[in-house]
Amino acid sequence: MGNMTKRNELFARSKVWMDGKFLDYKDANIPVNSHSLHYGLGAFEGIRCYRADSGGSAVFRLDEHIDRLYNSCHILQIHIPYTKKEMINAVKELIKVNGFKECYIRPIVFIGDRSGLGIFIKDYDVRVAVSVWKWGAYLGKEALKTGIKAKVSSYARFHVNTFMGMSKSTGQYINSVLAKKEVVNAGYDEAIMLDTSGFVCEASGENVFIYSGGIVKTPPLSSVLPGITRDSVIKILVDDMGFQVKEERITRDELYIADELFLTGTAAEVTPVREIDDRKIGIGKAGKVALELQDKFFKIVKGENKKYKKWLTYV
Ligand SMILES: Cc1ncc(COP(=O)(O)O)c(C=O)c1O
Known part of the structure; x- marks a missing residue:
């Protein structure tokens, strides 16, 4: 063959x-x-x-x-x-x-x-x-613990009236593939894309969150795929960790000065980002909030938290 x-x-x-x-x-x-x-x-x-x-x-x-x-x-x-x-x-x-x-x-x-x-x-x-x-940790087991290096891609996320962002459509992943290829070839782990107005949108296959000054922020649904992990972590952050989560526009330089940055997605689960565009995030390690959230998330998906059993379909 x-x-x-x-x-x-x-x-x-x-x-x-x-x-x-x-x-x-x-x-x-x-x-x-x-x-x-x-x-x-x-x-x-x-x-x-x-x-x-x-x-x-x-x-x-x-x-x-x-x-x-x-x-x-x-x-x-x-x-x-x-x-x-x-x-x-x-x-x-x-x-x-x-x-x-x-x-x-x-x-x-x-x-x-x-x-x-x-x-x-x-x-x-x-x-x-x-x-x-069988698919283990999408960005590697180590990435979940120590965080990844991300880069803002030169490819903008498509305009809301170019493709339909609420739809997880096959063809529009060309945009993600090009962005990911670009940053991996340049030595980074994941691509973050800005929208056509220059605001932070999402990563090639994940939603983006920042934590700064006690508040968590993520771009609004008008510009990103309605991630199911995004929805899950917002609920955990608010109900179980007592954080305020704001769904609002984020600028590129807000990423640089955030205390923490992390990505969420079915494949990447909850992945901390330790560096973006060659700038350390916080102290340049996986953040505390991201790691605590990740721990809670993994317990929930494994059925170790009674409150969230409603999210599980046993096979
Ligand atoms: C572009 C994009 N954004 C966000 C996500 C995260 O969505 P979910 O948490 O539902 O997997 C994905 C993955 O499905 C994605 O491909």
């Missing part, structure tokens, strides 16, 4: 749920003339399942992720041919079929090839797949 056809080992032996059936990964293929492959109109989710208390496993905020998938598709005018309940069951069954205790879950909705490749198509086939794989 040549390099071109070599499959990622994380995926190769897995089962995928595709259009209502469980398939071997190698058989879960998409047509080369899929409209979504060419023009990027599709939507996806990123979800995590954690090993939970009771020895079982629990998916974190599964209902909210499935709701967001339907919202994304509603914005894109793609009708998902399954009910939310069917999608939730597909995710739960797929984890069991693969025998995973902990995994990352990637549902994706895309358009097939039935209606050809015109930009405008009618009566198209909507395809749905879910895959799962």
Whole structure:
């Protein structure tokens, strides 16, 4: 087998749920003339399942992720041919079929090839797949403890009327991929993007928070993906840690002088940032608030906090 056809080992032996059936990964293929492959109109989710208390496993905020998938598709005018309940069951069954205790879950909705490749198509086939794989700390285990080095990308986040930011759409991730590539090639770990007016927006796959003078701030939802981790940490910060959280515009230099900076996302969880644009944040180490928040977050996802069991769907 040549390099071109070599499959990622994380995926190769897995089962995928595709259009209502469980398939071997190698058989879960998409047509080369899929409209979504060419023009990027599709939507996806990123979800995590954690090993939970009771020895079982629990998916974190599964209902909210499935709701967001339907919202994304509603914005894109793609009708998902399954009910939310069917999608939730597909995710739960797929984890069991693969025998995973902990995994990352990637549902994706895309358009097939039935209606050809015109930009405008009618009566198209909507395809749905879910895959799962083992994925540890997205930015590395060390990053969670010691913090990362971030850089503001030269690529601006798209204007609110360019793409639809409330939709987790496949095509718009070109912006994230370019930004991430740029900063990783320059020796940094993660890219933070500014909006077209120059205010802080979000990272390539995470929401951004700062902590300064006892107050936590994060950019408002008008400019960022409505992160489910963002929503979760706001609740934890306010209800369990007693902080005031302001959802308002942040400038680039506010990042530089913040006491703490951290990122949140399903993949990156709660990741402290120790340095941005070659400037130390605070004392240049993972911040106390971020680490305490991270500890609380990990306890919640593992079912160790009764109050937040409502966020868990046991498999
Ligand atoms: C651009 C972007 N912002 C924010 C997030 C964080 O969202 P969530 O916490 O729902 O994973 C993600 C990841 O899904 C993302 O890709």
